[in-house]
Amino acid sequence: MEIFRPEDVTAEQPENMPGVKIRWVIDKKRGAENFAMRVFEVEPGAATPLHDHWYEQEMYILEGRGLMVGTQGEHPVEPGHVLWVAPYERHQIKNTGKGTLKFICCVPQKKP
Amino acid sequence: MEIFRPEDVTAEQPENMPGVKIRWVIDKKRGAENFAMRVFEVEPGAATPLHDHWYEQEMYILEGRGLMVGTQGEHPVEPGHVLWVAPYERHQIKNTGKGTLKFICCVPQKKP
Numbered sequence: 001m002e003i004f005r006p007e008d009v010t011a012e013q014p015e016n017m018p019g020v021k022i023r024w025v026i027d028k029k030r031g032a033e034n035f036a037m038r039v040f041e042v043e044p045g046a047a048t049p050l051h052d053h054w055y056e057q058e059m060y061i062l063e064g065r066g067l068m069v070g071t072q073g074e075h076p077v078e079p080g081h082v083l084w085v086a087p088y089e090r091h092q093i094k095n096t097g098k099g100t101l102k103f104i105c106c107v108p109q110k111k112p
Numbered sequence: 113m114e115i116f117r118p119e120d121v122t123a124e125q126p127e128n129m130p131g132v133k134i135r136w137v138i139d140k141k142r143g144a145e146n147f148a149m150r151v152f153e154v155e156p157g158a159a160t161p162l163h164d165h166w167y168e169q170e171m172y173i174l175e176g177r178g179l180m181v182g183t184q185g186e187h188p189v190e191p192g193h194v195l196w197v198a199p200y201e202r203h204q205i206k207n208t209g210k211g212t213l214k215f216i217c218c219v220p221q222k223k224p
Contacts, residue, residue, distance in 0.1 A: 070113040
């Protein structure tokens with residue numbers, strides 16, 4: 001059993017995502033073989049790229065305001081929202097608020 | 113893509129967990145084949161049973177105050193805490209606060 005805060009885990013700052021920090025809070029390094037929990041922090045005005053991938057995402061908005069972009073347009077998101085993104089579904093999340101947009105994003109660790 | 117709130121999903125009230133509600137917010141019904149996201153609500157004074165199982169848990173505390181019980185004793189938990197429970201590790205969570213203890217708990221959907 002391990003109990004800690006996202007801030008205890010070093011943030012990655014991917015080159016293709018300016019203004020976005022990702023903390024892999026639970027992953028294989030901790031013994032999690034099946035799926036990982038990440039915590040994202042997106043600065044005001046920043047966004048993830050519009051992209052897709054083989055894996056699904058299970059997300060929960062913790063703080064801030066934003067827009068989730070999909071093939072059907074843009075959808076406002078706020079704390080307490082659960083987001084399901086299916087495998088290969090195109091998506092992007094934008095921070096449209098004044099503070100950090102913070103969310104949990106869980107993904108599988110291996111292709112089935 | 114689906115965006116909703118935990119409250120939009122019907123809560124289960126397991127017989128062996130009085131005072132505990134579980135909402136399977138993302139699972140196979142939504143197309144998630146690999147792992148599920150659940151949201152738990154534990155009433156003040158209530159607890160999950162002390163138990164273990166083959167699967168790991170990846171948890172995030174959203175609201176309330178509680179104690180996570182493990183083989184090494186009791187650990188206070190509060191909003192913003194990430195909890196990792198390894199496969200077959202004995203655990204229990206108790207609400208020791210005055211309000212609902214609410215947390216995310218993700219688990220795999222199939223035995224590897």
